[in-house]
Amino acid sequence: MLKPLIVIPLYNHAKTLGKVFSGVKEYYKDILIVNDASTDNAEQIIKELGAISIKHSHNMGKGQAILTAAAYAKENNFSHILTIDADDQHCPKDLPKLIDKAKEFPYSIIIGKRDFNTENVPGSSKFGRAFSGFWARVQTGKKIVDMQSGLRVYPVQLFDYIKPNSTHFDFEVEIIIKAIWAGFGVEEVDVSVKYPKREERVSHFKLFKDNLRISILNTKLTIRALLPVPYQQYAKSEDGKLAPVNPFKVVKEQLKAKESPKRLGISAAWSVFWGSLALPGVRTMCLLTGIGYFNLNRPVSLTMDKLAMPPFIPALCIMVGYYMRHGYWLTEFNLTTLGYQAGQRIWEWVLGSLVVAPLFALIIGIIVFLVGKLIRKGIIFSGR
Secondary structure, three states, rough: OOOOEEEEEEOHHHHHHHHHHHHOOOOOOEEEEEOOOOOOOHHHHHHHHOEEEEOOOOOOHHHHHHHHHHHHHOOOOOOEEEEEOOOOOOOOHHHHHHHHHHHHOHHHHHHHEEEOOOOOOOOHHHHHHHHHHHHHHHHHHHOOOOOOOOEEEEEEHHHHOOOOOOOOOOOHHHHHHHHHOOOEEOOOEEEEOOOOOOHOOOOOOHHHHHHHHHHHHHHHHHHHOOOOOOOOOOEEEOOOEEEEHHHHOOOHHHHHHOOOOOHHHHHOOOOOOOOOOOOOOOHHHHHHHHHHHOOOOOOHHHHHHHOOOOOHHHHHHHHHHHHHHHHOOOOOOOOHHHHHHHHHHHHHHHHHHHHHHHHHHHHHHHHHHHHHHHHHOOOOOOOO
């Protein structure tokens, strides 16, 4: 059964805390305020509300406030935490929608996707949301609209497996990316949002420092996403607990049940296309970036890439390029044609690859698609 704890991370929002707390209490009684060393009269307001709270000895960041709440939730047998910002931008009436979605997807992070078709939405918020969404797709292949919403549900068990390095606003980006890599889901629910006028707005987002943190984080996450190394993933076992999944077993099972033949075919074609192009260095970057951005099957893409390795495909490209330049095939392979004329052969390699790459990709993509269809129907490999 779902047992949620509503968490209000707090830093210098004493003016709006009472309204947020009262609104939440209309729907849920289990509420925890994590006071991240506020310097206003937050402690007095918390006492007047009679709320359960934890206070940091010094300001540690919103991410650490959430981690503190997760530890408290685990100690007190809560299954999930639902975070809501203390600035009164979120509507407590939306909380049940997130909890209902969490009941449907108990091992997923549930994000309240804010409706920006409202008044006073800062341009920086719109840009930040689009910026984070773009990099999330590159890093995970998933389309997530609102990476920066503070209205979220986290499974408490998630924090046993994900150890974020970030403790400020960048935490909310890192936890989502690493959760997806580990096999957890992410779901979004439409929610309302309200922004005060510019002169009334209070934000603790430090334009330079926090943007720098997020930029550094995205750089690290993107580099990790581009590495051809499987992520450690987890799956729910028969007793309801999460257990590590052997990444090599995942690769073995791709064609049997877990993937559509169409996606496997596209993944293989993408890999072979870039692997065949005569663009050393650049092609690898494009290959790996596309795997993430288009949410392709990583194991299949990285495996099929080997089909384009030398010497056959580069030699074929040179032959085709030579024919395109001269109208007949290269038949002599000697010191002159391969040595003194090496510059010409490199140009022909590049030229020929523009023809060979798409054709070879199409052929391999169709073959993988058809093989996947046969495996799905149990015609081949049915007993393995």
